[in-house]
Amino acid sequence: MAVVPGTLRPFFSYYGGKWRDAVKLYPAPRHKKIIEPFAGSAGYSLRYHQHAVVLYEIDPVIVQVWKYLIQVSPSEILAIPDLEPDQTCDDLNAIQEVKWLVGLWLNRAAASPRKSPSAWMRAGIRPGSFWGERVRNTIAAQVDSIRHWEVHNSGYIECPDDVEATWFIDPPYQVAGRHYRFGSEIIDFDALGRWCRARSGQVIVCENEGATWLPFRQLASIKTTRSNRSHEVYWLNDFDAASTPDLFGEVAHPK
Template sequence: MRNYPPPEHDTIFEPFAGSAGYSLRYPDRKVVLCERDPQIAAVWRFLLRVRPDEIHAIPDVPLDGTVDDLLICEEAKWLVGLWLNRAAARPRRSPSKWMRIGIRPGSFWGERVRTTIASQLEAIRHWRIIEDDYRACEKRGVQATWFVDAPYQSAGRHYHYSSAEIDYNELANWCRSRPGQVIVCENEGADWLPFERLDSVKTTRAGRRSKEVVWLANHQANCKTAEKDANAAA
């Protein structure tokens, strides 16, 4: 996330929330997350209300067991499940091969992850989560930073709510109409906006890299001009 420009406005909208990696770099801002997946939305609601000591109290998953072995609520199980495999699109029930053999233990559910999450809770307490698709973020006239990380057009078919369900022409028009700063990230080969090369990053597959692209826009000047014209007409 460090390659994306910082927010230029006090409010950040993430219409495809996921792990909200961009907003977590700027937790002091007013943040509105929109998430269509009911499990992911439930995890965010859980995080917005839970206490740090409750996170610390969530136990480890036995390497030969599942999250069902833990006497915790469903939302906590889903949270843990997202940390049982790297870059998991959906909560898992059992530890992945990489977790079982102990590669990068800090990347999977355990003390380090619990400590990190618990330390962030108070900083995000003011955030808002909307369980709906991206169009529910519609806020006419609100100058904000819009960070759009939709399922990638080609590589996003493994999500429960996948790229196959998205009308990318409609999404492109929606992105162009956002008032304020707009940051749209994608993978090389996407053609629904005039993307530019951003970076090449490691993937969870050995030796594979993802070629990331981005589309940036700032509609602040246009919105101010439109508002001025509207006031003059009135």
């Protein structure tokens, strides 16, 4: 998939990331500030990184990786070595945040850093998709673009009230969100729905078919693997049902 000029590529691969979908499927931000209360890999904000981006994330590992990326120099990224097929992240002579960053690139779309390369990485399948020269160069070329970002280690409930912003809310899915370290089993979805309705500004909420905590509309049937599809739904605080028809477009995601 081609990169839209002015956007950034993902800094790490993460389960449920929205980078591929952010431009094609979701509305562009109408406010100068973007807030992602369930940040993960911040796929939406990467598409609009020049905005004032504020990330909130309950997983302390992901928060520490983001804090590292916001302050690290390009030369430090370029100095991180490759990981040999028989090595683990524990073999790296590096700080913990570096090990976590590399670990997130050892397996595609993992919900937490891995220590050992995946079978695909060991086999050399699509090497540009795993930790190595291409990934390292991409990250190094991008870190200066997120110096103004903020990241906070807290849940959505700690986000400030009455802030007019574009809120991109992508929680662990009610039905399918149990793969995270802090997954859907710890979320009161009725309370989350009320909280989403109370936000000021533009509110975009992501979910999967079967979710009931907001009146979601069909968005797209997304190809996730050669044989699997994800039926995505969404909710906007201001969409007009008459002018925003249900969609079930085919969006193929190449592996």
